[in-house]
Amino acid sequence: MKITAVKTAATLGHGMHLWVKIETDAGISGLGECVHGGVQAIAIIHELRRHLVGRDPFAIDALFEELRRGHVFDGGFAGALITALTGIEIALWDLKGKALGVPVYELLGGKFRDSIWVYADCQVEPSMEFGEIQRVVEHVLERGFTALKIDVDLGAYTHDYRRGGGIPKDRFNYTADAWEHERMVALVEMVTTAAGKDAAVAVDVHTRLDISSAIRLARDLERFHLLWLEEPVPPENVAAMREVKQATSTPICTGENLYLRHGFRELIVQQAADIIMPDIPKCGGLSECRKIANLAELYYIPFAPHNVSSPIGTMASAHVCASVPNFLVLEFHWLHRDYWTTITTEKTDIIKDGKIALSDRPGIGVELDETVARQYQYPGTTWFAD
Ligand SMILES: [Mg+2]
Structure with a gap:
């Protein structure tokens, strides 16, 4: 061939x-x-x-x-x-x-599990109070998810949400002041209270803190027993991430902007994170990410891939998640868009009860409906042309 x-x-x-x-x-x-x-x-x-x-x-x-x-x-x-x-x-x-x-997972060494646990990325605005947060969490639980993630990086929003309080903040500065710190902790407390024992909660701060702000936050979040705190400090400095990780019992997760085994090597061998999150359809693909997961497993580090792709890229990622022992949970980023179910020929949600079941269909096992997908064609690009 x-x-x-x-x-x-x-x-x-x-x-x-x-x-x-x-x-x-x-x-x-x-x-x-x-x-x-x-x-x-x-x-x-x-x-x-x-x-x-x-x-x-x-x-x-x-x-x-x-x-x-x-x-x-x-x-x-x-x-x-x-x-x-x-x-x-x-x-x-x-x-x-x-x-x-054969399905791709068979070519990757076979399955450790038949279904892949998925968490829902959901939108919590910095200004929300408990009633609004309860509705966000209830929507996620009604969809069958048993894990969710919220963003609490307030740095970019601080001017809008301070409501006249606190000192004007430079959006490029990584230091969280008292207002920002307390608001982040309050948001997490409201979300974990709303979720109760029905869903695990992860929290992302998108690299927006310095080391002392990150450690203070991670320690004050310990009582909520989070799934993880994601990228508390910028990820390019492995020693800084390690310093935060070593100072707290809140699990630290990072890796969505790293590439290849080479990009993850220092993070893993320095044991600078508790959990790694490669983006499989971005950072090297199925074979490379299986090797990254295998390297992490030597250090008992769980593998929880970042994911913003369609059902096809998501299912491709699920094959890797099935084929490694240290898989934890996979991201889902499409709570509020029809795109998720309309662009495949199957027209069904591949996620049921917060999990993706692996099928025995050959290849990835999900097909693109090109007619529907073309309605979302990216401006200025060609469509499967020679
Ligand atoms: Mg993130």
Whole structure:
């Protein structure tokens, strides 16, 4: 079997959902999805396809590494080049699964579990009081989720929500003052009270704190027994993350903006986080993320992937989650958009009772409805053109 074509399309998803279709002379094709590569990832895939046409689509790891090393000066360690390769890689896994008639998890070593626990990312505004927060949490629980995540990074909102109190704050400064700290703790208290024992709660501060502000927050949140506190400090300084982690019993989670095993190595071997969260359709794909999870498992670090992709990228991620022992929970980012259920040919929610069941369908096991998906076409992009 030989690759005959590599085509792309893009939809307006969380930013852009970039689709990669790989066709073969056997008439079998595979579809991959990648996120956060931007329009530059489309250009990169179009540039790389001359290296792929005529090649064996089953040699997935070797093709990935050949293209990565061959373009190492163009960004072979992180960023759009890796995300472009990720879209290609996921399409190759879908293709190989379909060609062999097996689900991707069988090719990744088989399943540790039949269903994948999913948490819902939900919107809690800094100004909300308990009644409003209760309604947000009830909506999540009614949908069957047993885990949720809220954002409490108030830095960007402080001027709007201070209601005249406190000292004017520079939005670029990482120090949380007393007002901001107390408001973050109050939001978490309201959400955990509303959730009770029905849902685990994770909290994201999007890298917006300095070390002492982060430690103070993490310690004051210990009594809520959170699933985790996400990226309390900027992630590029592993020593800073480790300092926060070592100062608190609140689990610290990070990794949504790291790429490849190389990007996670220091974080893992320095044991600078309690939980890691690679974005699988962005940071290297299925094979790479399985290796990242395996490295983390040596240190008993759980694997809880970040995810803003469509049902197809989400299901691709679920195959990896099934194939590693240290999987914890996978993200879901689409509480309020029809896109989630309309763009697949199945027209059903792949999440039921807060879990994704793995099927025995070949490949990724979820198909794109191209007619519906095209209604969301990203402006200025082509649609699976040669
Ligand atoms: Mg985050």
